[in-house]
Amino acid sequence: MTGVPTAADDVRDGAGPFRASVLTLYPEMFPGPLGVSLAGRALEAGRWALEPVQIRDFATDRHRHVDDTPAGGGPGMVMRADVLAAAIDAAAPEGDRRPRILMTPRGRPLTQARVRALAAGPGAVIVCGRFEGVDDRLVRRRGLEEVSIGDYVLSGGEIAALVLLDAVVRLLPGVMGNDASGETESFETGLLEHPQYTRPPVFEGEPIPPVLLSGDHGRIARWRREEAERVTRERRPDLLPPGR
Numbered sequence: 386m387t388g389v390p391t392a393a394d395d396v397r398d399g400a401g402p403f404r405a406s407v408l409t410l411y412p413e414m415f416p417g418p419l420g421v422s423l424a425g426r427a428l429e430a431g432r433w434a435l436e437p438v439q440i441r442d443f444a445t446d447r448h449r450h451v452d453d454t455p456a457g458g459g460p461g462m463v464m465r466a467d468v469l470a471a472a473i474d475a476a477a478p479e480g481d482r483r484p485r486i487l488m489t490p491r492g493r494p495l496t497q498a499r500v501r502a503l504a505a506g507p508g509a510v511i512v513c514g515r516f517e518g519v520d521d522r523l524v525r526r527r528g529l530e531e532v533s534i535g536d537y538v539l540s541g542g543e544i545a546a547l548v549l550l551d552a553v554v555r556l557l558p559g560v561m562g563n564d565a566s567g568e569t570e571s572f573e574t575g576l577l578e579h580p581q582y583t584r585p586p587v588f589e590g591e592p593i594p595p596v597l598l599s600g601d602h603g604r605i606a607r608w609r610r611e612e613a614e615r616v617t618r619e620r621r622p623d624l625l626p627p628g629r
């Protein structure tokens with residue numbers, strides 16, 4: 386990392402940039418889309434670090450097995466506790482203060498509040514589940530926080546990990562620049578964001594709402610607030626405080 390330490394570095398105890406270790410059977414999926422655009426430039430600039438770890442490197446048998454049949458029977462395979470434990474212990478030795486996260490559809494839903502907290506911390510150790518899941522003893526004994534990115538099932542935790550990291554990295558100091566858009570965007574205000582318009586003034590016969598061209602900043606702010614509430618009421622009534 387370059388430059389003078391900032392206030393944001395303090396909350397990481399001066400331990401350097403946000404560091405993500407990602408434990409996966411498919412390390413070639415990383416950085417993937419996080420290697421381009423905002424996140425990619427920040428990665429190159431050393432504003433965050435990414436360390437993919439191949440779980441299979443910690444298998445101990447000749448065939449490098451990482452999974453086995455579920456105890457009690459049933460379909461599919463389960464990731465072995467011993468192999469994953471060895472991978473976690475190598476990636477995050479004792480004293481590593483980074484939260485340990487398991488990407489799984491069984492987890493608590495990811496929220497912007499959790500993303501913000503992660504971005505303020507030293508980094509994350511992210512385990513990407515595959516198959517029918519992970520031996521539950523591993524989850525408890527290594528203190529994994531189970532996180533889901535939504536109520537649908539992906540073929541593995543890798544894309545979910547990319548989603549989580551994308552949401553975190555854009556909040557890191559210096560990544561979005563001095564962009565004030567972070568303060569009004571969806572979820573940061575508790576509401577979905579109001580609709581946006583730009584040129585041309587008329588598109589296929591439909592004009593931009595005249596209030597936005599009025600130059601009256603008070604009216605514009607009020608219109609945006611009302612639109613944010615309308616959109617939130619229509620699409621995500623669960624986000625509104627009771628009685629709104």
Ligand code: ADE
Pocket residue numbers: 488489490514532533534535536537538539540541542545
């Ligand atoms: N792995 C598979 N599906 C997932 C989801 N919805 N969230 C997080 N990890 C997953």
